[in-house]
Amino acid sequence: MADVLRFRNDDPIEEPAVTLDAFVDQEDASAVRIEAGEDPRRLIPVLDRVKLVELGIPRFRDGRCFTAARILREAGYEGEIRAEGDVLVDLIFFMRRCGIDSFAPQSPLNRADVDACLSRYEHVYQHAADGAVPIWKLRHG
Amino acid sequence: MYKYDQYDQAMVDARVEDFRDQVRRRIAGDMNDDQFKPLRLKNGLYLQLHAYMLRVAIPYGTLNSRQLRKLAEIARKYDRGYGHFTTRQNLQYHWIKLEDAPDILAELATVEMHAIQTSGESIRNISADQYAGAAADEICDPRPWAELLRQATSFHPEFSYLPRKFKICVISSPADRAALRWHDCALRIVRNEAGEEGFEVYAGGGMGRTPFIAYKIRDFCPAAQIFSYIQAILRVWNLHARRDNIHKQRMKILVHDLGEEEFRRQVEEAFQHFLTLDTDFPQAEYDRIAAYFTPPPFETGLPDDIDRSDPDFALWVDQQVIAHKTPGYAIANISLKPIGGIGGDATAEQMEVVADLAERYSFDDVRVTHAQNLVLPHVRKQDLYAVWQALHEAGLADANLDLVTDVIACPGLDYCTLANARSIPVAQKIQRRFAEMERQLDLGELKIKISGCINACGHHHAGHIGILGVDRKGTENYQLLLGGSGAEDTTQAKITGPGFDEDGVVDAVERAIERYRELRDPGERFIDTYRRVGLDAFKEAIYG
Ligand code: SF4
Numbered sequence: 001m002a003d004v005l006r007f008r009n010d011d012p013i014e015e016p017a018v019t020l021d022a023f024v025d026q027e028d029a030s031a032v033r034i035e036a037g038e039d040p041r042r043l044i045p046v047l048d049r050v051k052l053v054e055l056g057i058p059r060f061r062d063g064r065c066f067t068a069a070r071i072l073r074e075a076g077y078e079g080e081i082r083a084e085g086d087v088l089v090d091l092i093f094f095m096r097r098c099g100i101d102s103f104a105p106q107s108p109l110n111r112a113d114v115d116a117c118l119s120r121y122e123h124v125y126q127h128a129a130d131g132a133v134p135i136w137k138l139r140h141g
Numbered sequence: 142m143y144k145y146d147q148y149d150q151a152m153v154d155a156r157v158e159d160f161r162d163q164v165r166r167r168i169a170g171d172m173n174d175d176q177f178k179p180l181r182l183k184n185g186l187y188l189q190l191h192a193y194m195l196r197v198a199i200p201y202g203t204l205n206s207r208q209l210r211k212l213a214e215i216a217r218k219y220d221r222g223y224g225h226f227t228t229r230q231n232l233q234y235h236w237i238k239l240e241d242a243p244d245i246l247a248e249l250a251t252v253e254m255h256a257i258q259t260s261g262e263s264i265r266n267i268s269a270d271q272y273a274g275a276a277a278d279e280i281c282d283p284r285p286w287a288e289l290l291r292q293a294t295s296f297h298p299e300f301s302y303l304p305r306k307f308k309i310c311v312i313s314s315p316a317d318r319a320a321l322r323w324h325d326c327a328l329r330i331v332r333n334e335a336g337e338e339g340f341e342v343y344a345g346g347g348m349g350r351t352p353f354i355a356y357k358i359r360d361f362c363p364a365a366q367i368f369s370y371i372q373a374i375l376r377v378w379n380l381h382a383r384r385d386n387i388h389k390q391r392m393k394i395l396v397h398d399l400g401e402e403e404f405r406r407q408v409e410e411a412f413q414h415f416l417t418l419d420t421d422f423p424q425a426e427y428d429r430i431a432a433y434f435t436p437p438p439f440e441t442g443l444p445d446d447i448d449r450s451d452p453d454f455a456l457w458v459d460q461q462v463i464a465h466k467t468p469g470y471a472i473a474n475i476s477l478k479p480i481g482g483i484g485g486d487a488t489a490e491q492m493e494v495v496a497d498l499a500e501r502y503s504f505d506d507v508r509v510t511h512a513q514n515l516v517l518p519h520v521r522k523q524d525l526y527a528v529w530q531a532l533h534e535a536g537l538a539d540a541n542l543d544l545v546t547d548v549i550a551c552p553g554l555d556y557c558t559l560a561n562a563r564s565i566p567v568a569q570k571i572q573r574r575f576a577e578m579e580r581q582l583d584l585g586e587l588k589i590k591i592s593g594c595i596n597a598c599g600h601h602h603a604g605h606i607g608i609l610g611v612d613r614k615g616t617e618n619y620q621l622l623l624g625g626s627g628a629e630d631t632t633q634a635k636i637t638g639p640g641f642d643e644d645g646v647v648d649a650v651e652r653a654i655e656r657y658r659e660l661r662d663p664g665e666r667f668i669d670t671y672r673r674v675g676l677d678a679f680k681e682a683i684y685g
Contacts, residue, residue, distance in 0.1 A: 063302025097298035125292045127420040135148045136426040
């Protein structure tokens, strides 16, 4: 777990993530891995037993994980969403905004770069899953 | 015109630092070029044949004189003294050094400009009708919506790593001057029976190797909900698009694969969901933005006639000047298509001349058209002669709007790494062949569009006459297409038959045009004759 970067205060889930197919049938499982291209909406009916969702990022430009994370957050999921794979530092800001809150990158991230990327944009133009207040709201109070 | 507040300014300033840091990490070797490439593309920086190319966003094709002067200054300081206006109303510099790019962005930020999302797999700069706010036929100015959507789609966290690029266009008139239905997402502002404003939405258009004309996905989306609707479209595409073949990842392919009905069904479902998330911008924000686009203080009681005693000026007026919605004013088009020049190019000096004219005669307002020309949208008719004289002196007074020499050509093999063939020299040869003014006027509206490869940046699918450069056993070869349109009567051009070499295709264009002259009814445009008689009648003439 040493190389997982977490933005959560609870204890990490140690249970290995099973495939989405297996998870749906395996009633005692609580950690699931969704590969890019799998439909995250399949988890919604069993969301109450999910504690960890691992999103596979095969190539960093594969942006499906952003939608997958938001769909889960919009469905009310509050457990951990971990991005695993080709996670580049420049993605983390957007990933955080979409509700991804832990990172298991293939190649280690420089923490200073991560912090710089996360703090660079003080405001955002639109709503997402992170509760940031959009600029239009700041303008109109 | 829209003005940044402290939030908008902070955003572009942060982007400059962001990019500066990315360039630093690349130069330091912390990133390989594979990783750097998508990042630089998000900021409009391409690696071309000879140098980097930087594409600067011109949101909805609107500039003020300060911005245009800055573009001129950058051209002089960091490039070779000119810039190139593109078919998406942006500006490109073709001779940029990587290490200068962050400084250029910093300079742009001082005049409220940027290069955010001008390339790469992102939501691109939003295009609009170049006559917005001036056209007699618009129901409202589409730019407040374009600006609202610019903000809503800038750094959108869910849609910043899309399957491919995504282009939005907004117009608000029945006439289409912006190639609306060739966009991924095309919006036309309309009013419903109750008089409420909303959008007619088209989806799935695009040129490239597999051209599709966008289909109407919704007759009416209430204006206040348009961002939800666009997000719904994007989400369906982002979830389902292929990721295994770059050539099959545009949204048009998904629309085609799923079928229009099924795509619409899924979008509607996602739309209903987005409406519950409260992501749409409120009326107060629209009103705040719209206040920047209130009409300039037009004078009343101005003379509405034009002194046409100078025949060269009269010719220019007939070709370049369009009716304005306000009496006494006119829309003046500035040609960037001099015979034998490079279409869309403007020197720093020319940009400054146009900036001066805009400031003096057009309420500080300049537009860029998708046909790569410029516009002074609000000129008093009594000032047209002075404007024309200044343009004439700057080599900008060609009178060829929408005529045979107003050719759109992509950069082609002279600049572009993807090209099969050169585009610019073909455009120049066609211009020279038809340079004689009388001949141009006799032929009337005739849109020729040339692309140097199948990616179709020169819009050949939408040309009344299209030319496509292909590679034939290692030599440059050109296919001829007929019957395309990027106007309200959108059609896709068809290939006539075997290709030609560079001179051969110019001859073939001439044969097609001569056939049109034989077949046309009085007053009939090329495209209308083609539609009436069909391709075969032209094929005969072209191939004998
Ligand atoms: S059409 Fe092809 S050759 Fe022309 S600019 Fe686009 S990619 Fe380059």
